[in-house]
């Protein structure tokens with residue numbers, strides 16, 4: 296293991312100091328509802344506004360694990376920072392290891408919560424100096440207000456939470472709940488039934504995102520990404536669709552459908568003289584399913600596909616439940632000649648042991664690190680280390696989420712093998728991909 300860069304050492308050179316005050320606005324969880332109800336009662340009488348800010352500390356716990364920092368250290372420091380950005384009358388409650396709720400009572404206008412959120416984001420701009428590491432935490436904030444977007448305390452909390460989910464899925468730092476969002480959220484709970492129907496009535500599609508070889512600029516492979524458009528509603532974010540399928544036992548059928556669709560398209564491209572490797576994502580649950588190898592070999596047989604032209608992207612968390620079992624399944628897949636890739640590398644709990652123990656071909660650096668690598672030294676060092684790590688283990692390394700030319704150039708200079716991202720192309724339907732490939736030659 297001596298060649299593996301120690302992630303703890305990554306940020307050592309960025310050491311800094313920090314001094315923060317003790318939060319006076321912090322409340323226990325049990326006091327949240329009553330505090331909020333009182334604030335609402337008061338606002339009703341005085342015609343003021345109450346806001347709830349639901350804050351997710353994106354990546355904090357995962358980074359904790361990667362760097363070996365005990366969970367909770369970052370949260371304590373984050374709570375103090377939040378408090379410094381607030382008024383004395385505002386209240387802060389820790390809801391979980393990564394979630395904070397802020398109550399802003401007695402506001403004069405609906406516009407103020409966004410300003411408060413901007414201030415909160417600002418206090419998180421400086422990294423946290425914890426032990427020998429400098430960690431950047433990027434909060435994601437969902438906002439809802441009374442009386443504009445909720446009628447009572449319960450609704451206010453739910454709506455702020457929905458707003459936070461929307462912020463996360465749209466990759467924005469803050470989002471204010473809108474009247475239509477509740478309908479959309481209610482639709483999600485009805486998705487269970489809709490998914491069966493979706494598979495049956497062809498509401499599902501697979502789009503393909505090209506990946507390019509940085510040395511040559513050539514595209515030799517694509518990633519298959521699920522798309523679901525629900526009539527009368529619009530696009531369902533793929534992670535939502537996957538979660539629904541996982542929770543109602545349909546994930547096997549969904550994986551089978553995506554796999555078969557992707558291999559069918561691959562064989563169509565081949566007939567047009569376009570040779571492309573295709574990568575299919577596996578959900579966390581699928582890797583623990585003994586049926587998976589059979590399902591993959593059947594799909595390969597049906598479309599007479601070359602196994603070495605299929606990559607399965609495994610999320611890092613996928614093996615957490617049962618390491619030995621997942622390893623056995625991976626070995627079976629590997630024996631069939633299929634390539635294995637670890638998706639979102641660097642965000643999970645087991646990055647380094649993964650590389651050592653599993654029969655891998657590729658690492659994909661998570662887009663969270665790639666997107667900010669030009670203006671965040673810590674992210675840049677993580678990207679550089681993962682590239683070195685991959686090469687030390689003779690693995691191909693892919694950077695996902697490349698959004699600009701400058702990052703593309705930097706990655707090439709850093710020796711990254713393959714890049715994927717909006718600067719090259721978003722995921723597009725098979726027909727559009729065929730046209731793209733003709734232009735891209």
Ligand code: C2E
Nearest residue numbers: 520521533534537553576577578696697698715716717722
């Ligand atoms: P992922 O596997 O990490 O896929 C990459 C996601 O990043 C895709 O989002 C892609 O559209 C998006 N992306 C690509 N380039 C860029 C970029 O330059 N900037 C930004 N901001 N985003 C970029 P998408 O299609 O919404 O999928 C989200 C996630 O849903 C996927 O993340 C994957 O975990 C899951 N997913 C999608 N399709 C499937 C599937 O068929 N099966 C399973 N199990 N999971 C899937």
Ligand code: CA
Nearest residue numbers: 518576608638
């Ligand atoms: Ca993926």
Ligand code: CA
Nearest residue numbers: 638639661695
């Ligand atoms: Ca990914």
